[in-house]
Amino acid sequence: MSRPRIATASLAGCFGCHMSLLDLDERILELAELVEFDRSPIDDYKEFQERCAVGLVEGGCANEENVATIREFRKKCDVLVSVGDCATMGGIPAMRNLVPLEECLQEAYVDGPTVHNPSGLPPGDPELPRLLDRVYALHEVVDIDWHLPGCPPSPEAFWAAVSALLSGEPAELPPSLIRYD
Amino acid sequence: MTSQNESRVRDICREHGSVPVRLLDIARAVQSEFRGISQQSIDTIADEIRVPRVTVEACVSFYSFLSVERKGDITIRLCDDVPDRLAGYATVRDAFVEALGIPLGGTTPDGRFTLERTACIGLSDQAPAALVNEVPVPDLSSDRAREIVAALKRHGDPRQLVRKLGDGNNAHSRIQSMVHNNLQYPGEILFSPYHRGEAIRKAVAMSPAEVIRAVKTARLRGRGGAGFPTGMKWEFAREVEADRKFVICNADEGEPGTFKDRVLLTERPERVFAGMTIAAYALGASEGVLYLRGEYAYLLPFLEQRLERRRDEGLLGESIAGKQGFDFDIRIQMGAGAYVCGEETALINSLEGNRGDPRDRPPFPASKGFQASPTVVNNVETLCCVTRILEAGPATFCEFGTPQSAGTKLLSVSGDCRLPGIYEVPFGISLREVLELAGGEMAAAVQVGGPSGKLVGPADFDRRICFDDLATGGAIVVFGPERDLLSIVAAYTEFFIEEGCGHCTPCRAGMPAMLDLLARVRDGRGEPVDLDRLRELGDTIRRTSRCGLGQTAPNPILSSLEGLAPEYESRTGDAAAGLTRRFDLDAALVPAQAVPGRAPSHL
């Protein structure tokens, strides 16, 4: 019987949640017995190989590429989990939501004190995904089945979450594992 | 600020006794003279009346008619309530905007004109309407808007805008207004012939306890919307031992679509003042206040004159109607544009010079109200009913109506109907009969009781107007089949958000969340689960809010979800494959596309 497949990604996130997952330390070996990693930075698969049982996504949607990625995760994963504060409510990247996009780009790429940008324009290459009007939490873009808050969620929280999801009995996260910092 | 202005502001404070309890009057006077209450004026007032500066700023910031920034010499306030929108508010607004050359909310560079929108001003039956400073201007059109602007530019005097005077006392020398009464259906109780002094003389010939008994026997319930038994309220206040007691008439008539108190104050002010006097006799009160909404300031000189005449006739002041020891007088307190001040404890706070936030109850005003004293707050119409009960006896009152809802009710009908105006009908009449009287038989929906009431569809038209069934403080707004009901629901929801005091979480934070969900549905981004979210959140807000405003704010959405569900259901759809409908990628990319040099990406 094949092992359940897990996919992970970091969208507009810092990868801190992935680091916390790796902070499972030796328990990662236990995890590796239970699951197969599919698309994920952990094994460096850049595309989905097969349909996955669980998708763990950190980071919110700050640009159109993030949106395309989370939509794909929704299509390919049975259970989709938003991991970390950036995914559940926008996180640090969402601090730009208090400032209009144009002002952000102006400050970052034109007016900032250490910027040297003779064009006087923010970069506009077609290779660069366009930024959204604001940073969105994942459940604002696709249906999310489970939330795991934290910055990052602790390894214990990850362990509890993954165990519950794999056993097919996801319950509400106990208050002792809910943290926003 | 010049020292001349500062000393003038101090004079204004002194004219009002330089006491904190008169802060609202002081603020109104400074606003009127200087067209704004500047930061320096706030400093001066705080210093002169010796209250913390933030207390003065709290008052200035709370009311719609007060401002820190200087408004134009002439402020034009266009009413954007639902009946006005139905009657063409948008076209009138555009005409004003064009003629003045400023956007809505703006002031002309020469400081002469400010153009604003405002909530219901009590002229729903003659909409679209506006206030030009204190002058009500009904029956607007875009032509009329252009004429008005041209005229004001010439003479700068809003009173000169009055062309054809309205009916009845609207033509009185002290009112001189274009407003009409539209008294379509006067009834037996409120518009019966009135003989000044009769009710009071009968009252003082009885004992106060007997007066209360008469009111209880008549089964009179409050006419402002809440329907509390009047006799019981008076009895509670009577039983409290106190040095001072107060009678307050709530003339803040702010529920959108309600204008019946305006007509009572115009045509039957004597009944109102007599009712207050009888209440004072019953309670043992010697001080009374008529709290008059700022939008009805045009009635003030007339009402003051009526008070003066009553004093001359021994119906106010000392030993009223010859009764030794029965002293009572009435002062008029003007409001300044805040719907929530129609809630009795908010009204009392406003009277005390504070923000018009409602209070926690208990204690109730009957035991601890204005200045911690027993206070009875009654609606204008309730007090008029009292006079009839004393004149003609309780039986003539409760021969109308139903067992739970005795007497008649004034209805103010507007919207898509042939005969908008005032109807005095017996409680228990069906909504359908009212629609027939008013020429609104084609209605697709009716808002009964204003936004804090219910939006009902034809399945409910045979229900009865009374406290147990379709309760209303008077407002009835009729909507024809061509109307977009969800936009009406949205307008009423926005009203509550605008008018809430902000004290409590569910109303302040919850109502904008309700509006977000409604907007999603209206934009076609809603899912069926969003309707469940609306019901759940609406229930939470209703059940956890601190005052009547929050407890009824979800009603436009909740009642229409119940009675007119297809309006919502037809606009929701299922999320395709888990991609939420509420997210609109194209809309989210609009600001990025506007950045110069930004090419569409390869995605």
Add this chain to the structure above:
Amino acid sequence: MSESFTFYIDGVPVEAQPGMTILEAAQGAGIWIPRLCWHEDLEPFGGCRVCTVKANGRPCSACTQPAEPDSVVENDTPQLREWRRALVELLFAEGNHFCMICEKSGNCELQALAYRLGIAAPRFEHHWKPREVDASHPDVLIDRNRCILCARCVRASRDLDGKTVFGFTGRGPDRRVAVSSAARLADTDLEVTDAAMDVCPVGALVRKREGFSVPIGSRRFDDAPIGSDIEASGAAEPARQEE
């Protein structure tokens, strides 16, 4: 004559003195009713509505409602828990709360309450309206992005410090804490030692140069959920871990 009486919270008999509110009586009996704007040294405000209970079937705020003999009060029920969750979520959605960088994190009553109520993610849309930060005062700053309008600072400054540094201006969603000066906190007579500085439940009114001095693990709510101190003090059964 002050005669104590009994009423019931979730079936548990609670003793109260005349004049006590439901919340005060519950507190004395070791029953935790969730709350945010209530503070033991201040007059009740009845604003957050998180302490909503049902007294004889009617919802009311426990902090303002007088306890009455023989009344039946519901506190720990699924419906009340749902209402309280919604209210706390609304507070998060209304402001701009970034726990991960906030100096109050771990000592924050709003956050601790959200943990105890089991809130993993907000259901309501954030509006992301920027709110003013005033750091003009040498020792104190006010960050209104975090303010939950609980009025503890307003009441404390007025009633404990005798100063009235703070007050509310504006109506509805525009309501905000203003200070008794034309512009800045620095121009008021607020001092860092004022009682008003001790009462803010969140990171809105904070002393400068104090943040992050307590390590993670030793902060007020790191070890035990909010309310557990009240529950430990009284005769009632300790809290179950909500699932």
